[in-house]
Amino acid sequence: MGIKVSEVTKKFVRKTILKNVSFELEPNRIYGLLGRNGAGKSTLLNIMTDRIFPNDGVVTLNGVAIHEHDAQLGKIYLMSEVNLYQKRQRVAALFKASKLLYGGFNESYAKQLCEAFELNPKLRFGQLSTGYRTIFKLIMALCLPVDYVFLDEPILGLDANHRELFYKELLDSYSRHPRTFVISTHIIEEVANMLEHVFVLENGKILIDDDVDRMLSQAYVITGPGATVDAYTQGLNIIGTESLGNLKGNYIFGNLNDDREIPDTIQISRMDLQKLFIHLTSEGSTIK
Amino acid sequence: MGIKVSEVTKKFVRKTILKNVSFELEPNRIYGLLGRNGAGKSTLLNIMTDRIFPNDGVVTLNGVAIHEHDAQLGKIYLMSEVNLYQKRQRVAALFKASKLLYGGFNESYAKQLCEAFELNPKLRFGQLSTGYRTIFKLIMALCLPVDYVFLDEPILGLDANHRELFYKELLDSYSRHPRTFVISTHIIEEVANMLEHVFVLENGKILIDDDVDRMLSQAYVITGPGATVDAYTQGLNIIGTESLGNLKGNYIFGNLNDDREIPDTIQISRMDLQKLFIHLTSEGSTIK
Numbered sequence: 001m002g003i004k005v006s007e008v009t010k011k012f013v014r015k016t017i018l019k020n021v022s023f024e025l026e027p028n029r030i031y032g033l034l035g036r037n038g039a040g041k042s043t044l045l046n047i048m049t050d051r052i053f054p055n056d057g058v059v060t061l062n063g064v065a066i067h068e069h070d071a072q073l074g075k076i077y078l079m080s081e082v083n084l085y086q087k088r089q090r091v092a093a094l095f096k097a098s099k100l101l102y103g104g105f106n107e108s109y110a111k112q113l114c115e116a117f118e119l120n121p122k123l124r125f126g127q128l129s130t131g132y133r134t135i136f137k138l139i140m141a142l143c144l145p146v147d148y149v150f151l152d153e154p155i156l157g158l159d160a161n162h163r164e165l166f167y168k169e170l171l172d173s174y175s176r177h178p179r180t181f182v183i184s185t186h187i188i189e190e191v192a193n194m195l196e197h198v199f200v201l202e203n204g205k206i207l208i209d210d211d212v213d214r215m216l217s218q219a220y221v222i223t224g225p226g227a228t229v230d231a232y233t234q235g236l237n238i239i240g241t242e243s244l245g246n247l248k249g250n251y252i253f254g255n256l257n258d259d260r261e262i263p264d265t266i267q268i269s270r271m272d273l274q275k276l277f278i279h280l281t282s283e284g285s286t287i288k
Numbered sequence: 289m290g291i292k293v294s295e296v297t298k299k300f301v302r303k304t305i306l307k308n309v310s311f312e313l314e315p316n317r318i319y320g321l322l323g324r325n326g327a328g329k330s331t332l333l334n335i336m337t338d339r340i341f342p343n344d345g346v347v348t349l350n351g352v353a354i355h356e357h358d359a360q361l362g363k364i365y366l367m368s369e370v371n372l373y374q375k376r377q378r379v380a381a382l383f384k385a386s387k388l389l390y391g392g393f394n395e396s397y398a399k400q401l402c403e404a405f406e407l408n409p410k411l412r413f414g415q416l417s418t419g420y421r422t423i424f425k426l427i428m429a430l431c432l433p434v435d436y437v438f439l440d441e442p443i444l445g446l447d448a449n450h451r452e453l454f455y456k457e458l459l460d461s462y463s464r465h466p467r468t469f470v471i472s473t474h475i476i477e478e479v480a481n482m483l484e485h486v487f488v489l490e491n492g493k494i495l496i497d498d499d500v501d502r503m504l505s506q507a508y509v510i511t512g513p514g515a516t517v518d519a520y521t522q523g524l525n526i527i528g529t530e531s532l533g534n535l536k537g538n539y540i541f542g543n544l545n546d547d548r549e550i551p552d553t554i555q556i557s558r559m560d561l562q563k564l565f566i567h568l569t570s571e572g573s574t575i576k
Contacts, residue, residue: 037419037447131325159325159474161566186447187475278449 001062002026002149002180003076008057010043010151010204017043018054027147028178031187032212034094036281041184044201045150049078051170056204061148074102079141083133087126091136095143106144108149110228113139116165124231129270130157138166143172150182155190161283163190170194174237188274194281198273219276220256223249224266232266242277249280289350290468291315291364291436298331298343298492302548305331306342307492312562315435316466318482320473320500320561323489324569329472330368333438338367349436361553362390367429369438371421375414375563379424382413383431397461405454424521426473432462438470445476451478458482474564490569500561507564510543511537512554523524523540528567539567 003025008020014029025031028213035041046052048059049065050073059066066072085094091114099105114121117135119128128136128168134156141149157165171194174181183191198215200208226248237254251271262268271279291313298306305328313319321498323329334340336347338354338361347354354360373382380400387393402409405423407416416424422444429551430436441518443451459482471479486503488496496503510521514536539559559567 015303018551035447036449037417037445059430129325157325160476160562161570163474164566186451189477249520274448282449 001064004060004063005044005048006058006060008042008044008047008054008059009261010052010054011046017204021057021206022203023199023206023209025148025180025182027180029180029196031182032188032191032195032198033182033186033187033201034198034277037186039201039281040204041201045078045080045152045184049073049076049150051078052174070224074151075146076148077102077141077144077146078150078152079137079154081156083125085125085136088124090124091119091128092121094136095121095140098144102144102146104239106143106145109111109192110139110143113142113169119160123201131159131162132211133212134151134158135162135166142169146179148180148182150184152184153186154183155185155187158271164186167191167194187270188277191259192273195273200277200280207280215276216270216273218254219271220252221269221271221275222247222252223262223269228263228265232260232263240282249276253280291354292348292351293336294330294348296332296335296342296347298328298335298340298342305492306335309345309489309492311487311495311497313436313468313470315468317468317484318462319468319470319481320476320479321470321473321487321489322476325474326487326491327569329489330440333366333368333440333470333472334345336570337361337364338349339366339391359522362440363434364436365429365432365434366389366437366438366440367425367442371413371443372479373413373424376405376412378412379407380409381471382424383409383428386428386432390432390434394431394433394446396567398431401430401457404457405450409504419450421448423454430457430529434467436470438472440472441474442471443473443475451475453480453574455482467554476565477560480561483561488568495568503564504558504561505560506540507541508540509537509557509559509563510554511557512551515551516551520548520551530569539563541568 006022008018008021009016021044033041041280043052047054050068061075062071064072095105095110104217119132119135127137135189138154140150142240151273158166167190170181183195185191195212197211199206224247226246229248229250233250233252236252237252238250240251253276294310295302295307306399309332311419321329326486331340335342349360349363351361383393383398407420407423413489426442429439443454446454455478458469482504485499486496487494510517512535514534517536517538520539521540524540525543526538528539528542530537542565
């Protein structure tokens with residue numbers, strides 16, 4: 001059960017965008033798909049919804065290849081930066097058309113969301129600002145009867161109030177009607193609490209495929225006088241370092257080897273997901 | 289000294305975007321300009337750089353009106369979403385042209401920033417992705433010899449690593465060469481620590497003009513059983529409320545009236561700037 005991506009490779013003219021990528025999405029979970037700009041996230045999501053085709057590899061949903069299978073594709077919705085909608089069409093008409101296409105649409109919830117976000121469904125798609133086009137697509141994503149919702153940069157152009165409202169609605173909707181979400185965003189800090197499992201894509205490869213709790217349980221910052229910090233962290237997996245005068249912080253991903261005594265002058269604290277991501281994917285990170 | 293915005297009003301065909309807006313920017317401070325989508329932030333910054341003209345009111349720099357005064361305008365740089373650069377021009381050539389226009393440009397710092405952000409200065413502007421166009425404009429903003437730098441959505445398309453690098457460089461550059469920055473962004477949480485003073489614009493009016501420390505010193509969340517929280521916060525300036533089962537959180541902006549005894553079952557904690565902003569600018573907020 002679920003979506004299985006098997007050994008997917010995608011090349012554009014000069015460049016290999018995805019290199020032999022494999023992973024699985026289980027039903028009813030919330031995933032994060034993280035990566036630097038240009039890591040291949042959007043290409044991957046487009047392949048997983050059959051909008052573009054891999055040079056190699058296959059994507060299946062419940063064991064059936066999605067490629068050109070409308071029954072499978074009808075269970076997946078990709079919300080992306082690309083605007084696929086006719087500019088002259090009104091919001092309400094686009095909702096209706098999607099209902100036909102996907103065989104269902106939660107109209108009462110859409111009405112409630114339009115009110116909460118103050119989106120007038122009589123407006124034409126072309127009249128909407130960047131923020132409101134995002135809101136329109138988010139409402140679509142939350143109201144269609146699909147099992148897999150992929151959100152590529154879901155908060156583009158949203159102000160802080162609208163972002164908070166969206167995160168709240170996503171969780172409410174998920175708890176009423178569990179399904180799988182994949183959230184790809186650069187504003188990691190704001191979604192970190194929602195994510196159960198994270199994929200980190202780097203240079204077209206899966207760098208991390210792990211549960212968030214497990215990842216964070218191995219992520220530490222050791223701060224204190226430079227020499228003491230270096231001595232204590234020797235041999236550990238240092239993924240980043242920062243200095244402030246003669247103070248130093250070493251970022252560790254992995255076991256701390258905690259049998260040893262901890263020097264009084266150093267402090268051990270936790271890293272949040274965004275900070276961990278930054279250090280895992282920065283130039284010169286040792287995990288590469 | 290500084291920039292003075294006096295009674296600025298701006299109307300577009302059907303709508304008044306700015307209504308009698310007045311405030312001052314002092315030299316060498318870091319300001320935040322916050323507001324919901326459509327509040328008038330970009331219009332205001334465009335008026336302050338003479339890109340568009342107000343229907344009423346005036347903007348001065350050190351006592352001299354900026355309108356059509358090149359000497360004044362040469363001391364201000366506005367980095368915005370609008371791309372004013374020729375797509376065929378190479379990054380290096382655009383830096384050189386700006387040097388002529390502004391009478392100076394920190395070329396060695398620009399070179400260092402290009403390396404840090406991995407921006408190839410031989411590329412043409414039109415070849416850059418959204419993220420790299422942003423990076424190009426940020427380098428311009430940090431390297432020009434201006435006294436006032438306005439940054440309108442400075443992190444558009446930047447991944448978490450590039451955002452962190454930009455915040456660090458902004459602070460480094462500011463400490464070496466103090467000048468005034470105005471940062472307008474929706475990702476408030478990430479810039480909150482840098483801001484000394486905040487303007488909140490709402491529906492074309494200045495809602496808040498205050499130091500960040502002072503604002504946050506009056507911003508509390510009172511959580512606990514609903515009835516106890518309501519009783520304790522009665523008469524206080526409640527700007528928002530959240531519920532979770534029979535627990536409740538009331539968001540307060542103002543004095544707590546602390547002579548009273550605090551019930552054991554309630555907790556008082558601080559609000560961060562983004563949360564405060566959300567509650568100040570949400571529908572039905574009592575400060576309006």
